[in-house]
Amino acid sequence: MPASELVIDVLDSDAIVDAFYQHGWVWLPNFLSDELNTALAHEAQYEAQLAPAGVGRQGAHQLNQQIRRDATQWFDGRTAAQQQYLAQMTLLQQLFNRRCFLGLFDFECHFARYQNGDYYQKHVDAFSGRSNRVLTTVSYLNSVNAGGELALYDEHDKLIDKFLPTAGGLILFESERFPHEVLPAIDTRYSIAGWFRKNASINGVLDPAS
Numbered sequence: 001m002p003a004s005e006l007v008i009d010v011l012d013s014d015a016i017v018d019a020f021y022q023h024g025w026v027w028l029p030n031f032l033s034d035e036l037n038t039a040l041a042h043e044a045q046y047e048a049q050l051a052p053a054g055v056g057r058q059g060a061h062q063l064n065q066q067i068r069r070d071a072t073q074w075f076d077g078r079t080a081a082q083q084q085y086l087a088q089m090t091l092l093q094q095l096f097n098r099r100c101f102l103g104l105f106d107f108e109c110h111f112a113r114y115q116n117g118d119y120y121q122k123h124v125d126a127f128s129g130r131s132n133r134v135l136t137t138v139s140y141l142n143s144v145n146a147g148g149e150l151a152l153y154d155e156h157d158k159l160i161d162k163f164l165p166t167a168g169g170l171i172l173f174e175s176e177r178f179p180h181e182v183l184p185a186i187d188t189r190y191s192i193a194g195w196f197r198k199n200a201s202i203n204g205v206l207d208p209a210s
């Protein structure tokens with residue numbers, strides 16, 4: 001749990017929107033039901049074909065173990081649990097479009113696993129004008145006792161808070177605005193990292209795949 005905890009009920013859309021307007025990030029501790037969380041955690045642990053994650057997009061894609069050491073697999077939408085997760089993200093997308101006019105167009109996400117010693121150095125998920133990622137989401141599929149905290153920083157690189165992954169929790173933040181990092185894991189940590197995107201033309205290429 002984060003130290004300065006903003007506990008918001010996942011059904012309380014006013015509280016979600018208020019917190020988002022005020023801070024640009026929201027922590028929802030009970031985003032996933034136990035049942036859905038268990039199904040997704042099982043899939044991440046036993047069924048997903050997790051492979052070392054890359055950094056960069058398209059031609060620039062490269063494995064960079066200096067920067068990140070997690071193993072990931074993109075959703076293919078084939079299981080009931082993935083479909084249920086995507087349906088829940090569609091509700092969030094509608095909420096943010098209706099109430100915050102973000103123009104979110106679609107959502108992409110992958111399972112991720114961090115094992116003992118794995119980390120993801122400080123980065124931002126989107127650079128202004130160079131990406132169509134608007135909102136980052138991370139759902140945590142298991143609770144860890146130590147290590148693997150998400151450290152979230154503000155625009156001046158000041159630490160906002162560290163979030164110890166807890167099963168069923170979701171953090172959501174503006175992709176361009178908040179540098180963040182995953183501190184070295186101790187316990188194995190499973191999550192779903194995702195991005196709501198706007199449909200933007202970048203360098204004349206319409207809505208490029210990332």
Ligand code: OGA
Pocket residue numbers: 112120125138149150180181182191193
């Ligand atoms: C990412 C990321 C944070 C986390 O995948 O881009 O920053 O807590 N993940 O897993």
Ligand code: MN
Pocket residue numbers: 123124125136180
């Ligand atoms: Mn990130």
